[in-house]
Amino acid sequence: MSTRxxxxxxxxxxxxASVVEELRxxxxxxxxDGLARYAIPSDAAFGIPVxxxxxxxxxxxxxxxxxxxxxxxxxxxxxxLAIFVAExxxxxxxxMERWCRDFDSWALCDTACFHLFxxxxxxxxxxxxxxxxxxxxxxxxxxxxxxxxxxxxxxGPDQPYLDCLPLIEAAATDGRNFVKKAVSWALKGVGGRxxxxxxxxxxxxxxxxxxxxxxxxxxxxxxLKDLQKPATLRRVARRRSAEEQRPTGTRAAAKSAxxxxxxxxxxxxxxxxxxxxxxxxxx
Numbered sequence: 001m002s003t004r005x006x007x008x009x010x011x012x013x014x015x016x017a018s019v020v021e022e023l024r025x026x027x028x029x030x031x032x033d034g035l036a037r038y039a040i041p042s043d044a045a046f047g048i049p050v051x052x053x054x055x056x057x058x059x060x061x062x063x064x065x066x067x068x069x070x071x072x073x074x075x076x077x078x079x080x081l082a083i084f085v086a087e088x089x090x091x092x093x094x095x096m097e098r099w100c101r102d103f104d105s106w107a108l109c110d111t112a113c114f115h116l117f118x119x120x121x122x123x124x125x126x127x128x129x130x131x132x133x134x135x136x137x138x139x140x141x142x143x144x145x146x147x148x149x150x151x152x153x154x155x156g157p158d159q160p161y162l163d164c165l166p167l168i169e170a171a172a173t174d175g176r177n178f179v180k181k182a183v184s185w186a187l188k189g190v191g192g193r194x195x196x197x198x199x200x201x202x203x204x205x206x207x208x209x210x211x212x213x214x215x216x217x218x219x220x221x222x223x224l225k226d227l228q229k230p231a232t233l234r235r236v237a238r239r240r241s242a243e244e245q246r247p248t249g250t251r252a253a254a255k256s257a258x259x260x261x262x263x264x265x266x267x268x269x270x271x272x273x274x275x276x277x278x279x280x281x282x283x
Contacts, residue, residue: 057084
């Protein structure tokens with residue numbers, strides 16, 4: 001038997017029941033009554049600010065087991081907390097689709113997309129699936145997820161986002177409030193990624209702004225205001241500058257080869273001196 005000391009066993013996550021009891025204690029009637037102003041159902045809510053829930057999530061740490069249990073309680077804040085403690089690497093398409101069917105408010109939908117779903121490798125699969133859906137919050141989820149991924153995916157290629165522009169165009173005529181606002185959000189998000197996406201998003205926004213359809217026209221005009229803001233243009237210019245400075249093609253290959261090539265050893269002082277001395281002086 002090895003004498004090496006074993007690492008301490010990780011503490012088991014608290015039970016969902018104990019966490020729900022803590023949520024009850026943190027609840028506030030004032031906060032709960034105010035949810036209605038934001039179109040958030042309050043019948044299964046305790047009334048806890050999101051900032052407090054995020055702090056609690058950090059204290060609890062990541063636990064997929066706890067996340068699944070909290071979600072099943074059906075409480076609004078318990079489900080928000082489930083999003084904050086879930087492990088992105090263990091989130092499957094089936095789980096995303098099940099939770100999406102449970103969305104009963106834009107707040108739950110957007111939080112899941114912005115803080116969890118966009119960190120999984122299933123982003124574009126679910127965007128396409130949900131964009132074809134009919135329920136309002138399912139369709140919103142498609143474009144909230146696209147907007148979230150476009151913002152957070154700093155190093156990924158732009159092409160998958162450009163490929164989603166036809167989805168945005170098709171959904172722009174959906175006049176339901178929660179859908180059209182997410183569609184506009186997604187168009188702004190794609191356009192903020194860099195020069196090529198910005199040009200493509202700007203073209204689509206201008207096209208939509210001239211549409212005969214009132215919803216598409218609203219989406220186009222709303223996105224145009226953001227895409228033409230000085231802050232957006234500066235962000236796109238910074239991305240363009242970074243792309244221009246990035247080595248490409250043969251220059252990049254040459255630079256990479258130069259890094260791998262072993263450095264030549266410098267001649268010793270004695271060797272350099274012998275090379276400088278005339279042949280008659282060498283012995």
